[in-house]
Amino acid sequence: MQTLLRPLTAAAYDQAIALWQACEGIGLSDADSRCGITKYLERNPGCSFGAWDGERLVGTILGGHDGRRGYIHHLAVHPDYRKRGIGRRLAEATLSALKAEGINKCHLFIFNDNAEGIGFWESLGWTLRKDISVISLVLEKGTC
Numbered sequence: 001m002q003t004l005l006r007p008l009t010a011a012a013y014d015q016a017i018a019l020w021q022a023c024e025g026i027g028l029s030d031a032d033s034r035c036g037i038t039k040y041l042e043r044n045p046g047c048s049f050g051a052w053d054g055e056r057l058v059g060t061i062l063g064g065h066d067g068r069r070g071y072i073h074h075l076a077v078h079p080d081y082r083k084r085g086i087g088r089r090l091a092e093a094t095l096s097a098l099k100a101e102g103i104n105k106c107h108l109f110i111f112n113d114n115a116e117g118i119g120f121w122e123s124l125g126w127t128l129r130k131d132i133s134v135i136s137l138v139l140e141k142g143t144c
């Protein structure tokens with residue numbers, strides 16, 4: 001049976017967080033609380049997708065933009081469902097939604113040691129930047 005893609009909503013949070021916890025390469029933080037993800041999805045409607053095998057959530061991608069550039073987070077496919085094109089379909093769905101919003105370039109964060117993930121993105125034509133580092137600051141501890 002073909003895995004179906006549907007827009008991701010907060011109703012799928014419990015399945016999504018379980019999937020992310022089961023996937024190496026996905027970094028989780030307080031931003032991934034139920035209310036953090038709900039806020040993210042409300043702020044970026046139609047740009048995040050889930051891959052469903054019946055009622056089972058087997059893949060996710062979060063997409064959004066700030067009006068200038070697009071950003072992708074939490075592309076994850078359950079280990080039992082990999083190498084079937086689901087990751088590619090999820091990436092294409094989010095990129096086409098971002099393009100429809102007038103976004104013409106997209107970035108994502110990935111751990112330096114995630115060779116599998118980097119290989120995946122490079123196979124889709126993405127370029128690993130060597131000229132940029134991420135600098136972060138915690139503004140306030142806690143959740144939303």
Ligand SMILES: CC(C)(COP(=O)(O)OP(=O)(O)OC[C@H]1O[C@@H](n2cnc3c(N)ncnc32)[C@H](O)[C@@H]1OP(=O)(O)O)[C@@H](O)C(=O)NCCC(=O)NCCS
Nearest residue numbers: 025075076077082083084085086087088116117119120123
């Ligand atoms: C990365 C990940 C999402 C890929 O999902 P997937 O469903 O297995 O990927 P796909 O089957 O759609 O692969 C798409 C293409 O990428 C290629 N590819 C996948 N993994 C690759 C790798 N490690 N190196 C090179 N190419 C790779 C495939 O060959 C395929 O190309 P093809 O269609 O020409 O054969 C999955 O491995 C995963 O969930 N990893 C853990 C979480 C993670 O690291 N996410 C990325 C961080 S943002």
